[in-house]
Amino acid sequence: MNLAHKNTLNWIMVTFVLFIVLLLAGMFMRIIQANMFSSAQSWFYPMMTLHGVGMAGLWWVASIACASRVLSRYTAPSECVSRFALYGTVLGVLFLLASVFLGQFAAGWYFLYPLPFKGGWPTWATLSFLLSITILGATWLVWILDLLRSIAKKYTIGQALGWHYILGKTGPDVPPAVLITAVSLIAGVACLLSGVVVLLFFYYEMLTGVANDALLMKNLTFLFGHLLVNLSLYLAVAAVYDVFPSYTGRPWPSNKIVAISWNSVLVIVLLAYFHHLYMDFVQPTYFQYVGQIASYMSSIPAAVVTVFGAIALVYRAPVRWSLGFTLMFFGLMGWGIGGIGAVIDSTIAVNSKLHNTLWVPAHFHTYMIEGLVLMVLGYFYHYCQEKTKLQENLYFQKIIAALILVGGYGFLLMFYLSGAHSIPRRFAVYPADLSSGAQLSGIALIFISIFLLGLVLYIYETGRRWVKSLDV
Amino acid sequence: MTFNFTSLKSRTVWIKIFLLLTVVFIIAPLKAQEQEKEILEKVSKSLYNQVPDVEISLPNNQKLLLSELWKDKPVLINFFYRECTGTCNPFLRSLKTTVEKVGGISEDYRILSLSFDPKDGPREVAAMAEAVGVEKQKDWMFGTIKPIDIQKISDAIGFWYRLDSKTGQFDHASSITAVRNGKVIRVLLGSLVTPTRFRDMLYELKGTFVPTYSNPGENVLFRCFRVDELSKSVKFGWGMLILFIPGFCALLIAGVLFHKSSHSREPMGLS
Numbered sequence A: 001m002n003l004a005h006k007n008t009l010n011w012i013m014v015t016f017v018l019f020i021v022l023l024l025a026g027m028f029m030r031i032i033q034a035n036m037f038s039s040a041q042s043w044f045y046p047m048m049t050l051h052g053v054g055m056a057g058l059w060w061v062a063s064i065a066c067a068s069r070v071l072s073r074y075t076a077p078s079e080c081v082s083r084f085a086l087y088g089t090v091l092g093v094l095f096l097l098a099s100v101f102l103g104q105f106a107a108g109w110y111f112l113y114p115l116p117f118k119g120g121w122p123t124w125a126t127l128s129f130l131l132s133i134t135i136l137g138a139t140w141l142v143w144i145l146d147l148l149r150s151i152a153k154k155y156t157i158g159q160a161l162g163w164h165y166i167l168g169k170t171g172p173d174v175p176p177a178v179l180i181t182a183v184s185l186i187a188g189v190a191c192l193l194s195g196v197v198v199l200l201f202f203y204y205e206m207l208t209g210v211a212n213d214a215l216l217m218k219n220l221t222f223l224f225g226h227l228l229v230n231l232s233l234y235l236a237v238a239a240v241y242d243v244f245p246s247y248t249g250r251p252w253p254s255n256k257i258v259a260i261s262w263n264s265v266l267v268i269v270l271l272a273y274f275h276h277l278y279m280d281f282v283q284p285t286y287f288q289y290v291g292q293i294a295s296y297m298s299s300i301p302a303a304v305v306t307v308f309g310a311i312a313l314v315y316r317a318p319v320r321w322s323l324g325f326t327l328m329f330f331g332l333m334g335w336g337i338g339g340i341g342a343v344i345d346s347t348i349a350v351n352s353k354l355h356n357t358l359w360v361p362a363h364f365h366t367y368m369i370e371g372l373v374l375m376v377l378g379y380f381y382h383y384c385q386e387k388t389k390l391q392e393n394l395y396f397q398k399i400i401a402a403l404i405l406v407g408g409y410g411f412l413l414m415f416y417l418s419g420a421h422s423i424p425r426r427f428a429v430y431p432a433d434l435s436s437g438a439q440l441s442g443i444a445l446i447f448i449s450i451f452l453l454g455l456v457l458y459i460y461e462t463g464r465r466w467v468k469s470l471d472v
Numbered sequence B: 001m002t003f004n005f006t007s008l009k010s011r012t013v014w015i016k017i018f019l020l021l022t023v024v025f026i027i028a029p030l031k032a033q034e035q036e037k038e039i040l041e042k043v044s045k046s047l048y049n050q051v052p053d054v055e056i057s058l059p060n061n062q063k064l065l066l067s068e069l070w071k072d073k074p075v076l077i078n079f080f081y082r083e084c085t086g087t088c089n090p091f092l093r094s095l096k097t098t099v100e101k102v103g104g105i106s107e108d109y110r111i112l113s114l115s116f117d118p119k120d121g122p123r124e125v126a127a128m129a130e131a132v133g134v135e136k137q138k139d140w141m142f143g144t145i146k147p148i149d150i151q152k153i154s155d156a157i158g159f160w161y162r163l164d165s166k167t168g169q170f171d172h173a174s175s176i177t178a179v180r181n182g183k184v185i186r187v188l189l190g191s192l193v194t195p196t197r198f199r200d201m202l203y204e205l206k207g208t209f210v211p212t213y214s215n216p217g218e219n220v221l222f223r224c225f226r227v228d229e230l231s232k233s234v235k236f237g238w239g240m241l242i243l244f245i246p247g248f249c250a251l252l253i254a255g256v257l258f259h260k261s262s263h264s265r266e267p268m269g270l271s
Helices: A003-033 A038-071 A079-102 A123-154 A176-208 A214-248 A256-277 A285-314 A323-345 A348-354 A359-388 A394-420 A432-469 B008-046 B066-070 B088-102 B122-132 B147-157 B195-205 B238-242 B245-260
Strands: B055-057 B063-065 B075-080 B110-115 B140-144 B161-163 B170-172 B175-180 B183-189 B225-227 B234-236
Touching: A003 A038, A003 A079, A003 A359, A003 A432, A038 A079, A038 A123, A038 A176, A038 A214, A038 A359, A079 A123, A123 A176, A123 B245, A176 A214, A176 A256, A176 B245, A214 A256, A214 A285, A214 A323, A214 A359, A214 B238, A256 A285, A285 A323, A285 A348, A323 A348, A323 A359, A323 A394, A323 A432, A359 A394, A359 A432, A394 A432, B055 B066, B055 B140, B063 B066, B066 B075, B066 B110, B075 B088, B075 B147, B088 B110, B088 B122, B088 B195, B110 B122, B122 B140, B147 B175, B147 B183, B175 B195, B183 B195
Parallel strands: B075 B110, B110 B140
Antiparallel strands: B055 B063, B075 B175, B161 B170, B175 B183, B225 B234
16 A cells, blocks of 8 residues: 555544544533533533634644645655654644643633633643644644645746736646645645744743733734634635546636636735634724625635536536535535625624624534535545445435435524524523523534434445555 | 863753753743632632621721612722731722722722721721721721621632731732622722722723723733823834734745745746
8 A cells, every 4th residue: 555545544534533522522512501411511611622623623634635635646745744744633632632631721722812821720731732732733834835845846836826827828737726725835834833923922921921912812823723724625625626527527627717716815814814803892993894804805706716616517417426526515515605604704793793602603613514524524435435436325325415414504503593592602501591592502412413423324434445445 | 160061060060950940931930820820710709709798897886787888889898907017008008099090989889998807996997097098088988897707708709818827917818809789790909909900890880891901011022012091092013013924924935935846847838
């Protein structure tokens, strides 16, 4: 077995294991909110931290793994670096697990300053958490720099970013996957560097006791966090761009529109994070306007061009709706649906009403669980299927996809309804006057169980191919 | 004199220096953070606690219940003891200065200064009021309570004290607890009562939402901007520039990577 194949299989296995664990952590939170296991409510916030950091990090590495595999069709990324990234990720996760399970660290997934220093957990738990993020960030930075290097070995920066298309030229042909990955990786360097800066400030305060500027820390944290989640989506979209033509029999080439939309993403995505600071009254007002405009401009071109392109590609095409393609197609649509929710939420007038309600988890879970997750799972299935060519039972696969979609959207609907009822987010237990929050959590649990069943069946279906591909 | 880095003696010196640096730069700051965290936890736990309705003795021997004080307006409760050679006197003077500056006493709130030293009686608390200069201030009362009630009320509002048997002095917190309808609404910690924090507390007592922003103070590496309190003008700090550094560095790194790879790149050519 070659190293590239082995690395991909390892990433798939790590994703499956961690996804189940982290999904159970999320399910635990909804159980607590449904007043079903109140004796364990002190674990709500540590689980929220694990679930949040874990899911954001997991789908980031999973989407890089997809992009890396796609890139290897056109360039030559280092498989040793990919292996190094795997080890670094596992080590970082171990530190994270120690801080959460042994130290009950519970500062949430974006560890907003100064909370890591102010919670009731021991200082070593904070240190373990920060070390975890440091290891993960450093490892991922090396990884994405290597991927960028592999692109640079074949393309000029102008070619990689499709500038020749913008200038009206038609060649050389640059696959959209390369263009989107190049955009995402350059922005990814900015993302991880902002993480480095914020971590340095945390360590500086830890060692010297000198306080940091909370506003600066929050800006840097969200520059890091917002980019991480958005770029995970873009990298998964790159894989979808690459795989779709093999199912539809129609090409999906780069062109002027694709190049303009993704180049605009590179510039504007760096400014969109300001929408996370609408509640921060000390942030200058014009930054808030920049946040709203950039949020509209960064999401609409890429999402509209991609979703429209995907529908045009599928329309009346002789598509074989296998599990892989179905999940990737609905993943793109989920990205679009969640994106609409995100654009609504990035509107200042709306955000001031919805910011602290469950509307916010509703929209980000939409583009994560029904967008990014489906695209990555679809790609993983596609990869294993391509390697093994096992016979597909499309009826069984449709049931799996239906379970995942019904379970996922049902779960999300409970979040949206809670948001509409002003149920606050980040409440472990709801007081009597917000009892509808507990009821909706209970209903959400039913849908999560359906989703989980679909996921287990998906893992069975993909796992069979994974095991068989070990011999390839 | 020469210093041999490899000798046993010099190695011992290096180990000692290393241990000293570890204590100074790592353990000591962590320890200080733990203590600060402990105090904050104690205070935050007392928020919205019910304050016990205990009996108070005033210097004129008048007795009244705490609930009689909070029934029509909020009460700011603080503790002291007459023999204190530490923070009690400066703390109360700081409170007096701030009250004069901010105003609102009698109309919006009362102040109750209670002695937690069982040795203090009406004469001692009256002397303290006189020493601070508020003996004639309407709605600022000094009083004593029974020792058993001191413990009850301390537990409810997160106040703590400990007798040092060597000096005969109490080690204790300096705090003001804002009580509305018998519930703890806010606790101000520290012996210096600043008008800004005091005003925030009064707003909160009125039920007005007080957005708070942790002021990083002067000793900060970078800040986003600085606001001049008098002119209200805003000046951007180096922190704002730091926000652009990741994006700028990413473009620079990408540029360097692509440029460095140009000599080994396969020619593709534009059609």
